[in-house]
Amino acid sequence: MLSQISSPDSQATLLPVKKKILLVEDEVLFARAVVKRLQKAGFECEHAESLHDAKLLIKQFEPDMALLDMRLPDGNGLDLLSDMIAKNINVIVMTAFGEVTDAVNAIKLGALDYLKKPIDLEELLLIIQKNEKTTELQTSLAYSRQRDAVINESIQLIGESAAMQSVRQQIGRIAQLSSLSDAVPPTVLITGETGTGKDVVARYLHASCINHDKPFVYIDCASLPAELMESELFGHEKGAFTNAVASRPGLIESAEDGTLFLDEIGELPLGLQAKLLNVLERRMVRRLGSTKERPVLARIIAATNRDLYQMSSEGRFRSDLYYRLNVITMQMPPVRNRGQDILLLANYFRQMTEKRYALPHHEFDASALMAIQHYHWPGNVREMRHQISRAVLMCTQPVISAQALGLPQASQVAVSALGASDAPMTLEDAEKAMLLSALEQARHNVSKAARILGITRMTMRYRMDKHGISSV
Structure with missing residues (x-):
């Protein structure tokens, strides 16, 4: 103290x-x-x-x-x-x-x-x-477990799309397998674009399993210093290297019989990949400078936004480690492919921001809803959370418009499309107006109009056919 x-x-x-x-x-x-x-x-x-x-x-x-x-x-x-x-x-x-x-x-x-x-x-x-x-260690451990318990209780998977339902089913099955046997839990690999919520799924899986009260150890493989990476993961004994003044357990060992989450596993150097493979195969870890091996009881979850199969084909990732990690694979969908989940997420982040900062209730107007649905969201859930939070924090009116969201291109199209008439407009009419406005801006180039709206060319064609719009 x-x-x-x-x-x-x-x-x-x-x-x-x-x-x-x-x-x-x-x-x-x-x-x-x-x-x-x-x-x-x-x-x-x-x-x-x-x-x-x-x-x-x-x-x-x-x-x-x-x-x-x-x-x-x-x-x-x-x-x-x-x-x-x-x-x-x-x-x-x-x-x-x-x-x-x-x-x-x-x-x-x-x-x-x-x-x-x-x-x-x-x-x-x-x-x-x-x-x-x-006593200090026990107090620290008790605090960590209380903190993790609070975090686990607050973890939610928002969305009712088919892709998210599949993720929930997989988590339920893995949790069921863990409760039926004392065998070593299967390794789980979570893939998906950056910002899709792979870390949230890892925590949700941990919270769903029987050992949810055990440690959840998060390791960001991309941020570990190269010179300290091996010591951080595997631990070391006193005198193992110049500054090793005391023995220290590694992060793998610290996970005990809880969950070890290896985020951005594709960034791990090849030399350490071999050692990690040995840990996964033998379920034993040895600190630097030690001859004693310690058992690894933790469930191991890895995540990446890279194509590990392609990397292994190019020699940038060990193929044997890829096969060992790829026991159960969970694919996180990008936000743009989650249909009505987009609006569920937007409203969830709006409510969370209002609650956190004790702000009055806000609503999204029609232009904002159009912009949210048609924006490409390259940063996925992470980008959406920050954009929605910023809009709620900075908006002084009870209604949030597309302009207040500050989304590039899509919000501008939404504003121009909806602002063309003062008459009440249905959702179908608003969508058609946005398509026509984008086509006009792109001089009827369908591919360019799709990029303006943040959607694929195929989606653009589908919506044009739906509304009977010709590209000529």
């Missing part, structure tokens, strides 16, 4: 907060030595000689940790232990020879550790530091 102090002559400086330790001990000379040593080590320390004094100091001092003697003038330390545990105070008990039973009972009640008297001060300090680090 850090606290901030400031002075008139200097900027705020961050200093570590001292951990508070309460020593409950009736041997005064020993207690003074302990207090002095702990203060020298950077701890804030208070001393109580009895249970009565300790209870008062707990209220006033609010310690993080307590060193608790078992035999005190006014009772047994066990009488105070439960109150300390209830107040989230980490307790280390101190026992004399012949009081081992008390120590065992204390551990059962929730004490972190125990020490036998006589106690060496340096050993005491090491025990305190070890337990302090363990």
Whole structure:
């Protein structure tokens, strides 16, 4: 933890907060030595000689940790232990020879550790530091799991198109397989254009499986520094390389029996592809500088916006790794091919932005709906989320127009098409007007008009035939 102090002559400086330790001990000379040593080590320390004094100091001092003697003038330390545990105070008990039973009972009640008297001060300090680090790790882990639980609960797959229904069915089947057997989960490869929501599907799959309360470890293979990539993935032992001052588990190992998500797997260098293949085949990982292998229990999901088959044919991606990853493949459709899902997504992002920033309700007008439906969305869901959020944040009117969306070309066509007449216009009429306007801008070049609207030439032809529009 850090606290901030400031002075008139200097900027705020961050200093570590001292951990508070309460020593409950009736041997005064020993207690003074302990207090002095702990203060020298950077701890804030208070001393109580009895249970009565300790209870008062707990209220006033609010310690993080307590060193608790078992035999005190006014009772047994066990009488105070439960109150300390209830107040989230980490307790280390101190026992004399012949009081081992008390120590065992204390551990059962929730004490972190125990020490036998006589106690060496340096050993005491090491025990305190070890337990302090363990507590911090447990707190961090608990926070991470709470955070992941909240994220998992908020994950949604928006859309009712056939493509999205297929994705949901595949996720349901994979989750079902995981619940039926303790066997190693099959590897899943998620493909699709950038921004289609591959990471959302990976999290949704994790949240749908029986081990959803386990870690979800996200690895962006494209952003890992080349010189640290191997160490980050596989971990290292102390002294494995120049700056390896301590042992550290890799991200693969950190996934435990949860989910390991390898995003942009196509960016992984060939040398590491061979090592990853070995992990997938043998389900074992070995840290750099270690001879010990550790089991890999996590479900492995990989994602890419590249054509791995083509890359493997060109020698840029290992074919054996591609075949090993390609056990179950899920194809994420681009937004432009998701039909009415486009409007569902737009309204979802509008509502989420309004909720996040406590904004009043907005609506899309006809021109905005036309622009949203006919824009090509090259950045897919990611681009749509940012465009809709920006429009909602910047719009001062209750109705969002195509111009407010700021989409190139498609919104301009929508405005010109819908603005040609003040009379009420049906959706069919609006679409026909947009097609005619685009053709006029393109001088009846169908391909160019399709590009203006952000649709394919085939779609343009289909809609022209639907409305009886000739290209001549």
